[in-house]
Amino acid sequence: MPGQHLPPLRKKNEQKEGWIMKVLLLNGSPRKEGCTFTALGEVARTLNEAGIETEIFQAGNPDKENVKAAVQKMKVADALVVGSPVYWASPSGQIIEFMDQFVSMAGNDLLYKPAAAVASARRAGTTATLEVLTKYFSFYQMPIVSSNYWNMVHGNTPDEVQQDEEGMQIMRILGRNMAWLLKCIEAGRKNGVDMPETEEKIKTNFIR
Numbered sequence: 042m043p044g045q046h047l048p049p050l051r052k053k054n055e056q057k058e059g060w061i062m063k064v065l066l067l068n069g070s071p072r073k074e075g076c077t078f079t080a081l082g083e084v085a086r087t088l089n090e091a092g093i094e095t096e097i098f099q100a101g102n103p104d105k106e107n108v109k110a111a112v113q114k115m116k117v118a119d120a121l122v123v124g125s126p127v128y129w130a131s132p133s134g135q136i137i138e139f140m141d142q143f144v145s146m147a148g149n150d151l152l153y154k155p156a157a158a159v160a161s162a163r164r165a166g167t168t169a170t171l172e173v174l175t176k177y178f179s180f181y182q183m184p185i186v187s188s189n190y191w192n193m194v195h196g197n198t199p200d201e202v203q204q205d206e207e208g209m210q211i212m213r214i215l216g217r218n219m220a221w222l223l224k225c226i227e228a229g230r231k232n233g234v235d236m237p238e239t240e241e242k243i244k245t246n247f248i249r
Contacts, residue, residue, distance in 0.1 A: 062093045062223050065118035067100035067111065067143075069125035069136025076161040077124040079199040080212050084122055084159065087216025093223065103138035111139075112146045120219055121151070121183070123174050124159040130166030132173050144177050151181040153236060155222050157215055160193045161202065167193040182237075186222060188215040 066085055070077040078097065085095035098111050100123075115121065123140065125132040144151060158174035160167040168191055178185055192215055194208030195201075203209065 062119045062227070063117065064088055064093055064095050064120045064122060064219065064223075065111070065114050066095060066097045066122040067124065067136070067139070068097055069100050069123060069133050069139065070161070071101040071133070071135055072126075073099055073101070074199070075126070076194065076196055076199055076202045077126050077159070079196075079202045080159050080161050080194040080208070081122065081124045083209050083212035084157075084216040084219075087213045088220055091217065091220035091224075093220050100139045100143075101133070101135045103135050103142065105142065108139060108142045108146065111143055112150070115143075115147045116150050118154070119223055120155040120157075120186075121178075122157045122159060122215075122219070123177070124161065125170055125174060127160055127162035127166040127170050130169045132160075132170045137173070140174070140177050144181065149181075151178075151183060153181075154183055155186050155219055155226075156183040157186040157192060157219060159212070159215070160191075162193065162195055163197045164195065167191060167195075184222060186215060186219045188212070188218060 064085070066081045068078050068081055072078070081097050085097060088095050096114065098114060100107070100111060123136065125136045128134065156178040158171045158178075160170040162170070171191060171193070175185060188211045190207070190211050192211060194212065195205050196203075
């Protein structure tokens with residue numbers, strides 16, 4: 042199929058003149074305002090400083106209605122950040138269950154939208170957690186946003202996370218990089234840069 046024009050990244054803001062972009066951040070911790078929330082909050086604050094709206098959605102509850110609510114928000118979001126605490130060197134069971142449903146239901150509303158994963162840990166298991174979460178993005182051809190280190194913070198409490206100066210810097214740089222990429226995509230769109238050519242999915246069985 043030929044290249045297609047991307048839909049507008051920005052939506053009309055009825056409260057004020059102009060246009061805005063928005064990033065949806067999923068908090069995959071069962072603790073609404075714990076360590077993962079603290080990390081996501083730093084990303085959100087940095088995006089806000091760049092003129093981008095954000096919403097932190099409590100995804101620690103994988104109830105189907107909660108997933109549906111997040112899917113609706115993704116329809117009008119321009120990018121996605123998924124955060125999770127580290128449980129047994131892996132993302133939380135709640136966010137894995139949530140994401141399994143979320144990506145299946147959101148489908149093409151994820152296509153080509155920038156995405157990033159964030160891990161919060163007391164000590165270890167962070168890179169394994171990030172690897173699991175990033176696989177969801179790869180399936181929908183989402184540009185994966187990085188920072189100046191792996192997207193992780195350390196601490197056993199929100200206060201300890203805030204004391205992780207390197208981790209908080211990683212979150213700020215992640216936010217700036219995502220803002221930059223969103224604005225680059227929008228600039229390209231304005232200058233006639235099309236989406237990559239799409240093909241119908243080919244599925245091959247390895248056992249014949």
